[in-house]
Amino acid sequence: MEIKQLKYFVETARQEHMTEAAMVLNVAQSALSRQIGLLENDLGTELFRREGRNIKLTDAGKSFYEDAVQILESIDKSKEKITNVQNLKEHTFNIHITRSDMTTKVLQSFNHFIKQDESITFTIHSEDEDTLEEKLLDASLDLVISPEKLNDDQLKSILLFEQNYYYVFRQKNRVNLPMQASLSELEDMPLATFEPAIEMAGLFKNSTIHNYKDLSIIQHLLIHHGYVAIVTNDEAKQLTYNYPNFTVYSLVHLNIKHPMYVSILKNNEKPFVNQWFNQLRQEFMPMYQPYTD
Structure with missing residues (x-):
């Protein structure tokens, strides 16, 4: 039994005429008759009887007609669901952004970008840094902003900022x-330090550096226990907002910094992925060297 046979049977039952059903289905009457015959052989019963020039459903045909209609309706609904899921997937922008001082600026750029196309939905993921390349390659992520330049031949990465x-x-x-x-x-x-994006222990090899997930703990250690915090500019601002007497100095003289790259799959089929990638390149890269693909 084939879906085509069910469609042919249902339309023939509606038209009650083989020639008219063939015209609606845009098939030869002989092809229609052959498919109906195959269906009857498969079911082991006659589905139609002739009444003059017309054909009518037998009792078995009437019973089967109800089932056939339900089957075809279920198939149509399933196709619609699959189409909707596929459309949603094709219009969903999956991104990962590693926290940095530029996160706010990056999100402002993203917000402005998606407002230009109302069909785009998005999900901002928080993934393990070690899995980012894999997730770009399997297309579960579309764009990644992270400290690692991903060097797989199927990906392209450019430096955004440091x-x-x-x-x-x-x-x-x-x-x-x-x-x-x-x-x-x-x-x-x-x-x-406060959840750094790079491994601080490798930079300060002769000292134990403690990582915390709460700035209030770091603030307490600075005030009462003589600690020194190694933090980003945004984190320093939060600390001094609560305690203006802190002293803040840059570590640029020690070259303690890390790059932030934007990476995508080269053959990503979503056009908006490349569009935002190029927009980020234009917004951030004037600070650095020209980029060529």
Whole structure:
């Protein structure tokens, strides 16, 4: 039994005439008769009887007609669901953005971009950094902004900006660091950082650096226990907002920073992915060298 046979049977039952049904279905009457015959053989019963020039459903045909209509309606609904899911997938922008001082600017760019096309829906993911390349390759992510330049031949990555870091402390007898502290001077202090995007322990090899998920803990350690915080500019601003007496100096002289790249799959079939990729390139890359594909 084939779906085509069910369609032919239902239309023939509606028209009660083989020639008219063939015209509606746009098939030869002989092809229609052959398919109806195959269906009857498959079911082991006659579905129609002749009444003059017309044909009528037999009792078995009437019973089967109800089932056939339901089957075809269910198939149509399933097709519609599949189409809707596919359309949703094709118009959903899946992105990952690693936290940085530029996150707000990146999101402003994204917000402006999607407002230009109301058909785009989006999901902002928070993925493990180690899985980003895999998720771009299997298309579960469309665009990634992260510290890693992804070098797979199927991907393209460009540098957007560099994330700088600062050291923050409460100046008193126990902590008295200069504006351009040396690495050894910093490593002499207990250090704390707030969920860094890069591995801080590899930068401060001669000191144990403690990672925290709560800035209020870092603030407490700075005020009461002589810690020094290694944080981004945004995080430094939050700390000094709550406690203006903190001292904040840049770590640019020690080259403690990390790049932030934007990466996409080269053959991503969603046109808006490449469009935003190019828009980000135009918005951020004037600060750096020209980019060529």
